Amino acid sequence: MLYINCPHCGLRSQNEFAYGGDATVKRPELNKEISDQEWDNFVYLRKSPRGKHLELWHHISGCRQWIKVERDTSTHEIFKTYKANEAIE
Amino acid sequence: MSQDFRLDNVGMVNREKKISFKFNGKKYFGFEGDTIASALIANGVHLVGRSFKYHRPRGFFGVGVDEPYAILQLDRNNERDPNIRATEQEIFEGLEVKSVNCWPSVNFDIGAINNFLKMFFPAGFYYKTFMWPPSFWYKIYEPFIRMAAGFGEASIKHDKERYEHKYEYCDLLITGSGPSGLASAYAAAKNGARVILAEDKPRFGGSLLTSDVNIGNQTGVEWTEKIIAELKSMPNVTVKNRSQVFGYYDHNMLVMSERISDHLPKTQKYLPKQRLWYIRANEVLISSGSIERPLVFGNNDTPGVMLSSAAKEYMKVYGVLVGKKPLIFTNNDSGYETAIEFKKNGVNPIILDTRSDPSSDIIAEAKNLNIEIKFSHVVVAAKGYKKVKSADIAKISDDKKELFNIENIECDCICVSGFWTPSIHLASQSGNKSKFNEKIDAFVPDKSKQKENTIGSANGIFTLEETIKDAFDKGFDVSNKITEKNNKVSVPTVVEKKSTDHDKFWCVPLPKGKSYKRFLDFQNDVAVSDIELALREGFRSIEHVKRYTTLGMATDQGKTSNLNGLQLVSDIENKVVPQVGHTTFRPPYTPVSIGAIVGREVGKHSKPTRKSPMHSWHEKNNAVFVDAGVWLRPRYYKQGNEGLFEASKREAKNVRQNVGVCDVTTLGKIDVKGPDAAEFLNRVYTNAWLKLPVGKARYGVMLREDGIVMDDGTTTRISKNHYHMTTTTAQAANVLSHLEYYLQLVWPELNVNVVSTTEQWAGAAIAGPNSRKLLMKLFPNLDVSNEGLPFMGYKEADLFGVPAKIYRISFSGELAYEINVESDNGYFMWEKIMEVGKEFQIQPYGTEALSTLRIEMGHVAGSELDGRTIPYDASLEGLVSKKKDFIGKRSLNRSAFTSTDREKLVGVVPIDKTTSIPEGSYIVKDPKAKLPNPKLGHVSASCWSVEHDNPFSLAIIKDGKNMIGQKLFAMSPLKNKTIPVEIVSSHYVDPEGKRVRS
Numbered sequence A: 001m002l003y004i005n006c007p008h009c010g011l012r013s014q015n016e017f018a019y020g021g022d023a024t025v026k027r028p029e030l031n032k033e034i035s036d037q038e039w040d041n042f043v044y045l046r047k048s049p050r051g052k053h054l055e056l057w058h059h060i061s062g063c064r065q066w067i068k069v070e071r072d073t074s075t076h077e078i079f080k081t082y083k084a085n086e087a088i089e
Numbered sequence B: 001m002s003q004d005f006r007l008d009n010v011g012m013v014n015r016e017k018k019i020s021f022k023f024n025g026k027k028y029f030g031f032e033g034d035t036i037a038s039a040l041i042a043n044g045v046h047l048v049g050r051s052f053k054y055h056r057p058r059g060f061f062g063v064g065v066d067e068p069y070a071i072l073q074l075d076r077n078n079e080r081d082p083n084i085r086a087t088e089q090e091i092f093e094g095l096e097v098k099s100v101n102c103w104p105s106v107n108f109d110i111g112a113i114n115n116f117l118k119m120f121f122p123a124g125f126y127y128k129t130f131m132w133p134p135s136f137w138y139k140i141y142e143p144f145i146r147m148a149a150g151f152g153e154a155s156i157k158h159d160k161e162r163y164e165h166k167y168e169y170c171d172l173l174i175t176g177s178g179p180s181g182l183a184s185a186y187a188a189a190k191n192g193a194r195v196i197l198a199e200d201k202p203r204f205g206g207s208l209l210t211s212d213v214n215i216g217n218q219t220g221v222e223w224t225e226k227i228i229a230e231l232k233s234m235p236n237v238t239v240k241n242r243s244q245v246f247g248y249y250d251h252n253m254l255v256m257s258e259r260i261s262d263h264l265p266k267t268q269k270y271l272p273k274q275r276l277w278y279i280r281a282n283e284v285l286i287s288s289g290s291i292e293r294p295l296v297f298g299n300n301d302t303p304g305v306m307l308s309s310a311a312k313e314y315m316k317v318y319g320v321l322v323g324k325k326p327l328i329f330t331n332n333d334s335g336y337e338t339a340i341e342f343k344k345n346g347v348n349p350i351i352l353d354t355r356s357d358p359s360s361d362i363i364a365e366a367k368n369l370n371i372e373i374k375f376s377h378v379v380v381a382a383k384g385y386k387k388v389k390s391a392d393i394a395k396i397s398d399d400k401k402e403l404f405n406i407e408n409i410e411c412d413c414i415c416v417s418g419f420w421t422p423s424i425h426l427a428s429q430s431g432n433k434s435k436f437n438e439k440i441d442a443f444v445p446d447k448s449k450q451k452e453n454t455i456g457s458a459n460g461i462f463t464l465e466e467t468i469k470d471a472f473d474k475g476f477d478v479s480n481k482i483t484e485k486n487n488k489v490s491v492p493t494v495v496e497k498k499s500t501d502h503d504k505f506w507c508v509p510l511p512k513g514k515s516y517k518r519f520l521d522f523q524n525d526v527a528v529s530d531i532e533l534a535l536r537e538g539f540r541s542i543e544h545v546k547r548y549t550t551l552g553m554a555t556d557q558g559k560t561s562n563l564n565g566l567q568l569v570s571d572i573e574n575k576v577v578p579q580v581g582h583t584t585f586r587p588p589y590t591p592v593s594i595g596a597i598v599g600r601e602v603g604k605h606s607k608p609t610r611k612s613p614m615h616s617w618h619e620k621n622n623a624v625f626v627d628a629g630v631w632l633r634p635r636y637y638k639q640g641n642e643g644l645f646e647a648s649k650r651e652a653k654n655v656r657q658n659v660g661v662c663d664v665t666t667l668g669k670i671d672v673k674g675p676d677a678a679e680f681l682n683r684v685y686t687n688a689w690l691k692l693p694v695g696k697a698r699y700g701v702m703l704r705e706d707g708i709v710m711d712d713g714t715t716t717r718i719s720k721n722h723y724h725m726t727t728t729t730a731q732a733a734n735v736l737s738h739l740e741y742y743l744q745l746v747w748p749e750l751n752v753n754v755v756s757t758t759e760q761w762a763g764a765a766i767a768g769p770n771s772r773k774l775l776m777k778l779f780p781n782l783d784v785s786n787e788g789l790p791f792m793g794y795k796e797a798d799l800f801g802v803p804a805k806i807y808r809i810s811f812s813g814e815l816a817y818e819i820n821v822e823s824d825n826g827y828f829m830w831e832k833i834m835e836v837g838k839e840f841q842i843q844p845y846g847t848e849a850l851s852t853l854r855i856e857m858g859h860v861a862g863s864e865l866d867g868r869t870i871p872y873d874a875s876l877e878g879l880v881s882k883k884k885d886f887i888g889k890r891s892l893n894r895s896a897f898t899s900t901d902r903e904k905l906v907g908v909v910p911i912d913k914t915t916s917i918p919e920g921s922y923i924v925k926d927p928k929a930k931l932p933n934p935k936l937g938h939v940s941a942s943c944w945s946v947e948h949d950n951p952f953s954l955a956i957i958k959d960g961k962n963m964i965g966q967k968l969f970a971m972s973p974l975k976n977k978t979i980p981v982e983i984v985s986s987h988y989v990d991p992e993g994k995r996v997r998s
């Protein structure tokens, strides 16, 4: 079970969180004309990297904040966690 | 029966307390502190089971977790427990155990015929035998395998025992209380660290209990007692016996199973049977010790052949002799220690040493005691069927290839020692890639993967002096990283007998003309010949050899067989062991009971139960409840002999004719607040929200980004910047996460807050033509006329002194209102509604009537919004704004979503107007068409229409709107029904929607 350092609450067990997928995906702006390809990339296409991955976690049984977690997908090592609006190093 | 093999005044069992127990129905005596194994051996019993494949007789091989043979079935307090290791289970008064894998009895076992048919049970026999013809699988092969497989029978009864889970945090977890565990725990605890020391056995000390050593001028046992007593007195230390750390998981989470009551006749009143500890440790020191390795020779599975360290422990801890004419077969000095112990207890052992001329302190001591030693000698084969009676021994050439002078000598046990294998399981589970240590012919942990270090013999350190020094250092270093107290205790002096190198020889060649089975895996009956065959058949990867032969795949996970198996493969392949590599160690290290894993989460505790504030009223009024997620909701209120069908029909009919009241507390409620709330809702919902006036509600549909409907519900503008959103019961949590996602990550510039208020409000929906009259009486000072409180209107008012919110919304299609009061006032509100409603023939209605009402109105719910429908499919196109953008809108342009033959919502009525259509039925054109019959769609929800008094269903079918009027068929292969139906509009009641606006 992972041990995730919520930037708002501190170290908490994985079972307080829900996984939220790739944190680098950016939603296209509203009312902006975009191609089917761009939209499909946003809705469906995700990379599945082996190694460092910036991902979203939602602290659902804690502060209810969405946070960003930099994690190694093969070793589960967590390098850093960020608040939703924090700049990623 | 007397304890003929019990020594006087030796060992640690409590002679004051005699305990009786039954094995295979026969009564025996032992002492408090005995295991089943030690007590049976004391009584001269060695035949306890039959092997898995050949049903060969099985005795005891070890003395602890590594035991491959003595797996028994236990009956305790009317509970049945399989897979009990006799070497670990302590006896208690009234204990009953029996053998497994034998029928009719362990002495006469029919399955033993497999032993004579063993040419038919080669490696991979399951793959080879049960192949053809396929028709044999069901009736012949599967029942045969099922009958033959498994050790013991699990109970099918509900386990009434209590199991608990505990979560713990510590600076340092130490797994094992042998010399290294004790030393490191002491050093770390003295340095201020929070320490948990776990020992799987009842007694602390590990090898110190049986070795003849001296630490700080004390015997091993005395030193152990002193350290344990001091650790127990320290507030920063938790010391646990009978506790096995069996799993090492991510981020230094370890799981330990504590056997609290297994050694007692009955679980004590306020204690669980077992407790599972989830331990998050800053650092871990693995001190799990090592397990003696067997030597391989003919019939080496005969009862009476056992590990030499086990024989020593039976003597020193339990005061029990495993035999009176012991043969010690060793390739290192450990066998000598056992021989010396026998000698001290008045028994004359014979040592067969594979080495030609070793010398050390221990060997010298054995010689001084006049113990008979035969160098360059081996056991060729054990003789005797149910117990060792003699052994064929021989002199072996220096190259270990040839045998000379084979002779038979009498013996009643053969104690083997093939050196030691570190228990690296936990380190390996943590992700630590092990490395091969040539000096000890075994794998040891390599670089730490997580925050773990391995110490003592688990790390391949086999001298006590080195072990103690290293463990004191590690205990200090690791704790000092955390506490920084620099409080270092001094290392005690250690006196031990020096030993010399072991012999790498481990497998005795077969004499000419003999074909003895030489076993590697004792639990799964894997012999040398099986591995040889697998390699001849082309298996190369050790992972494949393992699965093909089942080597190391039994419940003991090959604790005694792994290395010899690897050694054999590398010998045949002319490789060295590290090239062959080893298979992966996975948790659990030892079997864990299902009860411990489940803990208290059983029955009604398996999930939380949510009840509305009106729950007790429903109970008192014969409500039959249904699970709605974790909520309990009244399904119907039973009157007289009514069943579900009659009751729900009556309740629904009463709504259509008079007035009904339904508990809608479970609907998700979310407060949306802030200056940008309208803009936010406008982006979340598919329809327009910017112009909703204060005091008005609106129905809305929200999509996921892929265009699929996520949820629907009404949202009301309470004040300028405050909206009250409702969601379906099932989606409440997901919708909140969804909203938070967009507010926190996508549009953080929007000044909006959302919070769940589901539990703050109790809700009652009143519906039916009499509902306005009822409302007038409930709120006499409020204008509830169609003008004063129009459809989709909202008012705040006072309900007999209690503040209430009234929403004029309808799910049933009738004139209806929903009243919310603070949860604490819910029961009061409900009683008032029932009291005042009496004169209007009010009746409560449950979820079944609620469904009926919404189905015949054609309102969609979860069964239509099933994660596949877009708004157009559910006749919700009127709610999709063409002008503004919203979540998921771009997806609605995708070609699959704009195609004209998408499945759409329709109504379905059986032609005979009597046969109900099963939910899930397929709609087809021709019921006799060749399979697979092309389906037009499926029936999503069915009810008995109370308006028309005939069955009615909703269905989602291809080109739905154009199918109206067509005669088709509903087919349910599951229910074996084919029903002629007519497709009609989904709005089966009041299609113009006049009633809700009346």
Ligand SMILES: [Zn+2]
Residues within 6 Å of the ligand: A006, A007, A008, A009, A010, A059, A062, A063, A064, A065
């Ligand atoms: Zn948090």
